[in-house]
Amino acid sequence: MQRSLADSRVKFRHLQCFLAVAQFGGVQKAAESLAITQPAVSKTVAELESILGVRLFERGRHGAVPTREGQLFMPHASACVSALRQGVDLLARAEGTAAATLDLGILPTVATAVVPPALKLFQTRWPHVVVRMVTASNTELLARLKAGTIEFAVGRLADPERMIGLSFEQLYREPLIAVVRAGHPLSTGAAPPAALLERFMVVLPPFGTLIRQSAESLLTAWGAPPLSSFVEMLSVSVGRALTLENDAVWFVPFSAVEYDLSRGELVRLPLPFAGTEEPVGLILRTDTQPSAAARALIDAVRNVTRQRIAPAVDKTRSPKRRRAAP
Template structure:
């Protein structure tokens, strides 16, 4: 028989506290809620179970025979939950837990900072080691055991046989320039052929997608092309030149939002690719890694990442 999903932790806590103190009022004080809230929670639990659990007499609020039977199991469940929470807390406090996380530059700029803040609240005793680099390098480090998790693009099919991949969101390519660039308001992709490019290098996960974009629009390859995904170099170079930076939108999202760089309003449909979590396929996921994954998913959900312009 499955546990009724309507039964919540607050139902068990409230019922056990009233039974222990023999008083709705004192239980309300203990739980820092109002008396009507306690009474309502008890009534909800009785409705769910289809049984009367408490009676009031001169001794206060006491369990019925059915209530006493349920109380035994409720207290045991609460005790086991407390032991579990304490075990996690003790494990984090007494053990130097270290996670090695690999991430693409776009993820390092957009997701990981907020996720690290959330994770610090979930696992204050853990240490994060953050490594950023090309997708192929990160996957090789994951395979060797040097990394516990990679947040990036899905690798080629032949490289993913040892891994599991879970998509978080899709991310497109952006064409980025300095404020005041001659093409700042240009919507015709053909216009970019007359300007130098910063293009993804051969190890970049977005290289093939960027190449396909240029081929599909008949854009010729320029001799004035620097190949890199080094974000610090890219930011500095495009601010000083008329070059156009071909880069994942997440890398420059904050720069564009704050007006330090501009994204050309050119249709980049078809340049999106999945960004997600890659782990080794074998073995159980350690609890502390599950907490970090939760922090990442919470961050992605809060930012509501889409393929559109934000």
């Protein structure tokens, strides 16, 4: 088929359905996200495959996986959809008929420290913007970013193969710590024996996340025995409730509980070693540019982390470590 003819037949709905199926790995969830029927999604993707003359997905028991051709087409489809949305938002904002929209993703363990001050700074310059925020695991944020459903993410540096097509700008390095409620039996002046951990609920990041690896390193360095039971989650609100009400020992990034630590509601366990640190940063696509509103919020995130969060995290390190840093 001639390229000019194919170009004229590809519609916005084709790109939307293609990107949704690629993001969610199947027709059912893609249909739910687009608020249309499954047959409509399947028909639209089939139309696009017919127009392009290639198969875009391998379909099987595990859902729909992009083919080589689908992977090649994905960044261009995403850039097209993103550019159209940005143009519509800018026109609507210029005419005063509607607010601009901004879609971003952020880790739930980072959001509580970054979002409030960053949005406060952002809204002084962009008061008429609808901010749609997704909090999810790092893996899901990267998938959404590649699919073009968010403009940027605040997350952690992943394995090289998962960062293909993405850029990472480090904002700060954050330690994982263990916290308990004030007055908890383990919150003594000295480092508690690791064997006592078996008496309490332990809350860990989900398996497969970078901070779970840090938690396991902490437990090993502490000399803790294998855990017979524990709770896995990323939710900061539920982790906080379990720590305050169920006497849980919570392994969590420092910035997620900085406010509770400053108020004395939670206490950092005085473990006899330093926790491992993971880089937190801005993640963007390399094949497209963020909108003006997104650039403004990115600048706000940079300012907040540089002026408030990074210095607060740095205080958690020992004086010896700070002197050794370059």
